[in-house]
Amino acid sequence: AQTVTQSQPEMSVQEAETVTLSCTYDTSESDYYLFWYKQPPSRQMILVIRQEAYKQQNATENRFSVNFQKAAKSFSLKISDSQLGDAAMYFCAYRFRGGGADGLTFGKGTHLIIQP
Amino acid sequence: DAGVIQSPRHEVTEMGQEVTLRCKPISGHNSLFWYRQTMMRGLELLIYFNNNVPIDDSGMPEDRFSAKMPNASFSTLKIQPSEPRDSAVYFCANRAGETENSPLHFGNGTRLTVT
Numbered sequence: 001a002q003t004v005t006q007s008q009p010e011m012s013v014q015e016a017e018t019v020t021l022s023c024t025y026d027t028s029e030s031d032y033y034l035f036w037y038k039q040p041p042s043r044q045m046i047l048v049i050r051q052e053a054y055k056q057q058n059a060t061e062n063r064f065s066v067n068f069q070k071a072a073k074s075f076s077l078k079i080s081d082s083q084l085g086d087a088a089m090y091f092c093a094y095r096f097r098g099g100g101a102d103g104l105t106f107g108k109g110t111h112l113i114i115q116p
Numbered sequence: 117d118a119g120v121i122q123s124p125r126h127e128v129t130e131m132g133q134e135v136t137l138r139c140k141p142i143s144g145h146n147s148l149f150w151y152r153q154t155m156m157r158g159l160e161l162l163i164y165f166n167n168n169v170p171i172d173d174s175g176m177p178e179d180r181f182s183a184k185m186p187n188a189s190f191s192t193l194k195i196q197p198s199e200p201r202d203s204a205v206y207f208c209a210n211r212a213g214e215t216e217n218s219p220l221h222f223g224n225g226t227r228l229t230v231t
Contacts, residue, residue, distance in 0.1 A: 035219060042224070043205065043224055043225050043227075044222065044224050044225075045207065045209075045220075045222035047219040047220075047221075050219055091158075091159065103149050103151075103161040103164050103172070103175075104149075104159075104161070104220060105161070106158055106159040107158065108158040109158060
């Protein structure tokens with residue numbers, strides 16, 4: 001079974017600084033997708049960024065970028081120029097590309113605090 | 117499109133009562149997922165449907181839980197009888213597109229409290 005581990009229960013960063021959230025995963029598959037979701041206090045789950053395992057280039061979305069290290073099974077999220085609105089729980093998620101189980105496997109999350 | 121709509125937003129019930137959570141997925145997308153979120157266990161996949169058919173219900177914790185999707189625009193998750201340990205936030209999610217890398221769109225969840 002696939003597992004996703006987020007080793008940082010909580011992170012704190014000063015506004016306008018850069019922060020990196022860690023994620024590692026365990027899978028025997030070679031083809032899969034990885035996602036980062038944001039969950040603000042409103043409880044809504046919002047997609048931040050996604051990465052296809054077959055792509056070597058790291059995904060970027062404005063201030064959000066990932067460092068995907070396939071051999072190390074690592075998928076960290078970097079948030080540049082942190083803003084107060086970035087404060088939320090961040091979840092790393094994995095999905096196997098192929099038949100069978102089609103849902104996402106989530107990590108336990110990292111609570112990101114933005115200090116003004 | 118209004119996105120995935122869940123109701124109620126909050127539910128408080130007494131132990132032993134039946135609870136029904138509702139979900140209206142995004143129209144035109146044929147997959148639907150039910151997740152449960154707790155502090156201890158994080159987000160757990162309970163069941164998912166494809167074309168209204170349950171594909172994988174291995175995450176359903178026990179027989180007290182059941183889910184249905186009678187048509188493409190409606191799904192329910194029922195707990196009968198409810199227990200305090202069922203207290204959690206329950207999310208319904210829909211795949212946002214038909215390609216393999218389409219992300220999930222989540223509803224705003226139902227916070228269930230069983231006393």
